[in-house]
Amino acid sequence: MKKGRASRNRGGTAQAELFGEETSSEMAEQKTKGASKTSKLKVTKKNRTPSPQKPRSRGGAHKVAKQREISVSEFFAKNRHLLGFDNPSKALLTTVKEAVDNSLDACDEAGITPVVHVAITQTQDDRYLVSVQDNGPGITPKEIPRIFGSLLYGSKFHRLRQSRGQQGIGISAAGMYGQLTTGKPMTVVSRVKRKKAHRFSIMLDTNTNLPVIKSDEEVEWDSKHGTCVELELEANYKSGRHSVDDYLWQIALANPHVEIHYTPPKGDARTIPRATKVLPAEAKEIKPHPRGVELGHLMKMLKDTRARNLSAFLQTEFSRVSGKVAREILAKTKLSEKTSPARAHRDAAESLYKAIQSTKIMNPATNCLSPIGDDQLIASLMERHDADFCAAITRPTAVYRGNPFLIEAAIAYGGKSFNADEPIKLYRLANRVPLMYQKMACAISKSVIDVAWRNYLVQQSRGAMPVAPMAVLVHIASVWVPFTSESKEAIASYPEITKEVKLAVQECGRKVATHIRRGRRLADQEKKKSYIEKYIPHIGIALQEILDLTDAKRTKTENNLKDILEKSRKL
Amino acid sequence: MAPRKKSGSIVDQIRGEASSVETKVNRGAKPAMKFPIRSLQNVKYDPKKGFFEMRGRKKERTLTVNTVKTFAQTLRMMSLSKELVETDDIATKREAYYVSKNWEEARFKEQPESDTVMDDVEALFGVNREQLGFIPEEKGGDVAGQLVVIDNDPSTGRPLRIDCTKFGSGAYSIPISVEQLKFETKAKFILVIETAGMFQRLVKHSYWKSANCILISMGGVPTRACRRFIRRLSDDKRIPVYVFVDGDPYGISNIYRTLKVGSGSAAHLNEFFCVPKARFLGITPQDIVDYELPTHPMKEVDIKRAKDALKNDPFFLHHKAWQTAVRQLLKMGVRAEQQALAKHGLNYVIEEYLPNKLANTKAFLP
DSSP states (O other), X not given: OOOOSSSOOOOSXXXXXXXHTGGGTTTSOHHHHHHHHHHHHHHHTXXXXXXXXXXXXTTOSSSOOOOOOOOHHHHHHHTGXXXXXXXXXXXXXXXXXXXXXXXXXXXXXXXXXXXXXXXXEEEETTEEEEEEEEOSOXXXXXXXHHHHHSSSOOSSTTOBSOOSOOSXXXXXXXXXXXXXXXXXXXXXXXEOTTSOEEEEEEEEETTTTEEEEEEEEEEOOSSSSEEEEEEEEXXXXXXXXXXXXXHHHHHHHHOXXXXXXXXXXXXXXXXXXXXXXXXXXXXXXXXXOGGGOOHHHHXXXXXXXXXXXXXXXXXXXXXXXXXXXXXXXXXXXXXOTTOOGGGOOHHHHHHHHHHHHHSOOOOOOSTTOOOOOHHHHHHXXXXXXXXXXEEEEEOOOEEETTEEEEEEEEEEESSTTOOTXXXXXEEEEETTEEOOSOGGGSHHHHHHHHSOGGGGTOBOOTTSOOBSSEEEEEEEEESSOOBSSTTOOSBOOOHHHHHHHHHHHHHHHHHHHXXXXXXXXXXXXXXXXHHHHHHHHHHHHHHHHHXXXXXXXXXXXXXXXXXXXXXXXXX | OOOOSSSSOHHHXXXXXXXXXXHHHHTTSOOEXXXXXXXXXXXXXXXXXXXXXXXXXXXEEEOOTTTHHHHHHHHHXXXXXXXXXXXXXXXXXXXXXXXXXXXGGXXXXXXXXXXXXXXXXXXXXXXOGGGGTXXXXXXXXXXXXXXXXXEEOTTTOOEEEEETTOSTTSOEEOOSOOTTOEEEOOOSEEEEESOHHHHHHHHHTTHHHHHTEEEEEOOSSOOHHHHHHHHHHHHHHTOOEEEEOOBSHIIIIIIIHHHHHOOSTTGGGTTTSOOTTOEEEEOOHHHHHHTTOOOEXXXXXXXXXXXXXXXXXXXXXXXXXXXXXXXXXXXXXXXBOGGGGGGGOTTHIIIIIHHHHHTTGGGSBO
16 A cells, blocks of 8 residues: 655546556555455446435435535545454554555665664544655655555556555554544655755545645755654554564564664664665566456456557567567467457457466566575574574565465574574465464465474474464565455465475475474483483492492592593494 | 292302493493383283293393483492392382482482382393392282291291281281291181282271281282282192172272283283282172172273283283173273272172172182
8 A cells, every 4th residue: 555756647536547457456556455345346336326425405204315426535435444443552563564564665675774763653542643754756746745645546557567565455444544533634744855844734525536735845864865754643552462562573674674663652762673784676567467467457448458459469468479579479369460359259259368477478577576585594593582593594486376476484483582492473464464363364374384393303293383382474576465364364275385385385394394404413412411421420439339339449449441432422 | 938040159140231331432432231122012922831921032232322311320320229238238229219319410310210210221131120139128918817928037037936816907918028938727718909909908807817818918010029929828728719899990900910921011921920819809899790890991001001902012912701701891991990899888899799709619710
């Protein structure tokens, strides 16, 4: 749920875009998928039945209820749980999460090493002020109001590439939630390099889904570039699992190049230092893979393309389609290569769709993915834990339903951070964002449980998380992470994904087993050595008592015995 | 008690063993001690001799890193034994365990560990543990009936006549050492009983008077003293021994078998601590059928024990009659306790069962 900054901006109202995209929601962005379907439902009904959420006109039962268009903002204001604002403590976490995710995406795109300041202060009993500041590229004053003051406005919705946020709802939804619960506007300060900083005070008009600028002034700002978002909302701060503290800590784990300064409402301010200076590789944007496109989307692409014939259409609009592959696909249909895409009717599109499914096409390119990397993962885990051993693995890119994805896994074992008789700590990451909720519904958890941990000398009862002094981290990077729901909390169990997760975790498991075995062997040797030192004197004492040996003779016997045993141990 | 098999005093033997260890070490070689294997696998049954005899297989315990602890403990146990013998003192098995608590790292964690080492030392020298100065804790067993035991008064050393008919509802306790005892009796047989409960019933109703016998209660697997007492009594007075135990694999293969032919773990002593004359009165598997006894299903461990007896126990392998009986029990899959006879009335055992059985002693299982 991101807004890009200082980056391209596609026009049109967000709503139109949303509904234009609805058939292709699969190709596009995950969170919108659920949201757009729900919206579509309401809108397509609008000329037939009264919306249950609108008051009926007063004319009594005979009169037909007054029909009205629903703005996307109205819809989400009523359905705030879809966006992660179901309760006050989750609202706080979601607000911080959206703001931080935006900051990190902005920095990554601009190639800046991110430094993020997060501060939360309690203003009233149930109200908190959240402030998130980054050193990103900043946003031009012209863009600020729409990015922060209107839902579904952003840069990441229409492209196919790995990023944290996708559809441009998150931060403006947080602003809307704040506005609903406190009536106060959101404050945004942003500065682009070599320009003056601007301070905006923005509200969102839920009827029109348009920003209302309360104030806009040029201000002095000591950062050369960056953005600071500040908003007050009804919330509840708690610590422990599912807390902001935990989330920021995991963000640091998933993004070892990030430095975070955090001031919680209670307790001391803290800094989470970066574990590496290496920035993640830039994720390239790719064209859709033919296998990942559904029929409806294919029809829309046929209509929108600039290509003059079908062969060119296939080659220019998709990845991995060469002239030869295009010919192969078209040969399976009754369509001519020269047919104009605009004239391809529904049946033609369907035969084309079927032909694509049965044609062998190279897997999608992988440069659209940006894994964290083995070294980075190890550095990160070791920085954030006091562990004895760490192993990481990056799997080769795999494909589910035409979408490239990649699994990384890392295991930290032993040391002071872990308890030997507790279940392992599992970190689930998707496109570098920690997943905080719905652990047991997630394909990652299921796959980890599915691994036969006893083979790796780790305790596990049937169907349960293993018990060991250990943390397991699994990261899925994909142009489209298949979440089980719009709230982006758990990953769907596609067989291709569970298989890759298992393979990655097993490979790490093997390394851990080697480590455990080595440890046991050393302990065993140590124990045997101490055995010699412990018990030989007793043999000496017994022999002396039985045989009335002199002390000298006893010492000599003991030493000889020690020599004999040491020698045999080495052999 | 049991005469020594090796020549020389115990102290000499201990010294000899220790000295061979010391010599080997100082020659730069790994010392080793040879222990007889203490298990059923290492015994044979000769019905003419009537007891389990050791086959003579030995295991060699070489001093290595892995065995250094047991090796040290064995040597220290030998040293303790030497001290006891030299000072004419004794220690119970429990006391020996507590003495080891002074051995720092070489101490025993639990008494079974020290008992095992003690049994090893005992077998190593082929002697009875009393000769090493160690005595058991366990009670020997209870005796009532037509018997006068002649013991020595510990303070004066003068003979002491103990009339086992004069204990009322109580009983005479078999002492730990029975070698000095002499017996006077006119009893026709000795009835050896597994449970104290059944013994109590027979004593209460003065069964020994009507049947003219001696009653002995073992209280489970008979102790060495109990076995030796019965053996000496029956040998001296030439009276038969009948055994009355629960009709289950434990009563048959653990209690009766141990009483009659000895155990696998102390095979070097069986010659003296067994009662080859003993015969099995009941409860036989056939009794369960004939007397329509109430039963319990056999537990997993019972079944395992019975199968093990059929497969590995030289005593059962030798006696066809026993194999048939145990197979019958396995097939029925049930067990019956002595006291199950109470189903037919509390004194049914006295009035019917025992007289019936004793009428045909030839039919007793071997």
